Amino acid sequence: MxxxxxxxxxxxxxxxxxxxxxxxxxANLSPVLYTGKEPGGQLMITTDVENFPGYPDGIxxxxxxxxxxxxxxxxxxxxxxxxxxxxxxxxxxxKIYTESGEEIxxxxxxxxxxxxxxxxxxxSEQRLxxxxxxxxxxxxxxxxxxxxxxxVGAGDSACEEALYLSNLCPTVHMLVRRDEMRASKIMQxxxxxxxxxxxYWNTETEEILGTDEVTGVRVxxxxxGEISEIPIAGFFxxxxxxxxxxxxxxxxxxxxxxxLRHRPDSTHTxxxxxxxxxxxxxxxxxxxxxxxxTGCMAALDAERYLGEKGII
Numbered sequence: 684m685x686x687x688x689x690x691x692x693x694x695x696x697x698x699x700x701x702x703x704x705x706x707x708x709x710a711n712l713s714p715v716l717y718t719g720k721e722p723g724g725q726l727m728i729t730t731d732v733e734n735f736p737g738y739p740d741g742i743x744x745x746x747x748x749x750x751x752x753x754x755x756x757x758x759x760x761x762x763x764x765x766x767x768x769x770x771x772x773x774x775x776x777x778k779i780y781t782e783s784g785e786e787i788x789x790x791x792x793x794x795x796x797x798x799x800x801x802x803x804x805x806x807s808e809q810r811l812x813x814x815x816x817x818x819x820x821x822x823x824x825x826x827x828x829x830x831x832x833x834x835v836g837a838g839d840s841a842c843e844e845a846l847y848l849s850n851l852c853p854t855v856h857m858l859v860r861r862d863e864m865r866a867s868k869i870m871q872x873x874x875x876x877x878x879x880x881x882x883y884w885n886t887e888t889e890e891i892l893g894t895d896e897v898t899g900v901r902v903x904x905x906x907x908g909e910i911s912e913i914p915i916a917g918f919f920x921x922x923x924x925x926x927x928x929x930x931x932x933x934x935x936x937x938x939x940x941x942x943l944r945h946r947p948d949s950t951h952t953x954x955x956x957x958x959x960x961x962x963x964x965x966x967x968x969x970x971x972x973x974x975x976x977t978g979c980m981a982a983l984d985a986e987r988y989l990g991e992k993g994i995i
Contacts, residue, residue, distance in 0.1 A: 689713065691715075691791045692715050692779055693715070695724070696718040697725065697726065697961060699977055699978035702974075702982075703793045703795060703979070704978075705755050705758060705760070706982030708758035708760045709758050710982065714760050714982075715789075722752075724961075725962075726745070732971065733825060734821075734971075763781075765781045766781065768781060770930060772935070772954050775956070775992075776788050776789070777791070779792070790992070791956045791989055792957045792958070793959075793981045793982065794935075794943065795961045796963045797926075797974075798926040800923075800924050807893075808918075811891055814897065815891075815897025816917075816920070817917065817918070819969070820844035820848050824847055824848050824851050824917075825851065827851060829853065830852055830853075830915075830917060831852060831856070831915045832848055832854075832856070833915045833918050834855060834856070834858070834919040835918075836921030836922045836923075837859045837860065838864070838922075839867055839870050840923065845880050854881060855880045857881065858888060859885075862884050862885055885905050888901075888902055897918050900915055924962070924966065926940070926941040926966070944964070949980070949984055958984050960978040
């Protein structure tokens with residue numbers, strides 16, 4: 684890459700990374716984007732995306748990511764299909780080390796490493812992914828209007844998604860592993876008041892049923908040992924996400940679960956010249972459109988930072 688540090692490096696792809704690249708490239712920052720081990724992020728395992736503005740007929744997740752990548756490249760982004768293994772973000776010039784051993788120097792870094800959904804670990808869960816199994820009710824609930832669904836989880840997110848699904852589905856079967864939820868009392872109260880949400884306490888998922896699509900779920904009561912089957916068309920996993928931020932541990936401020944912190948009304952992290960966008964910092968919305976929005980913000984923040992430093 685030469686001896687002169689790059690103006691900006693983007694770590695991670697997906698809607699946040701590619702949008703940051705589009706804006707950074709149009710600002711003549713000549714960004715270099717490292718895709719990581721999952722180019723395109725979570726949308727690469729999503730089939731129909733119907734809630735992203737501008738696609739009236741919907742679009743396949745991988746195709747949408749390909750479109751965003753091409754748009755970023757059109758304006759001069761360099762895409763590298765490599766994983767970043769180590770970073771040194773302290774100091775005016777940041778050092779980034781790839782898995783292949785290359786060292787890259789940059790004046791600014793935009794982090795767009797995203798988050799990964801937690802799964803139960805069942806073979807049937809992976810086999811039926813996008814065939815009735817989903818980790819995002821807001822993304823996919825629309826496809827199950829008028830159909831019975833199950834959701835597993837007991838936190839605020841699980842309650843929110845169960846309530847969302849209850850407006851679309853005749854019955855939402857909520858599977859809770861313990862005899863209580865860990866969600867806030869107000870969220871629990873809302874769930875319990877919703878007549879078409881049926882809560883199963885002390886219940887664990889044994890198997891998701893179906894060959895080409897979900898037809899039911901086999902559950903076990905972990906107190907009585909009783910096994911039963913519930914006919915459903917959709918199975919939603921809401922047991923949390925894991926932000927892909929381990930690379931920055933001990934350097935960047937993060938909350939107890941690993942989501943990166945940033946200054947209010949900006950994408951600035953606690954380290955000067957380092958910005959964060961997308962699901963690596965967002966444990967609330969986690970949508971493609973919100974990730975793209977923060978990618979835009981991070982690129983604008985990086986551009987202003989570089990301007991103030993006299994680098995551009």
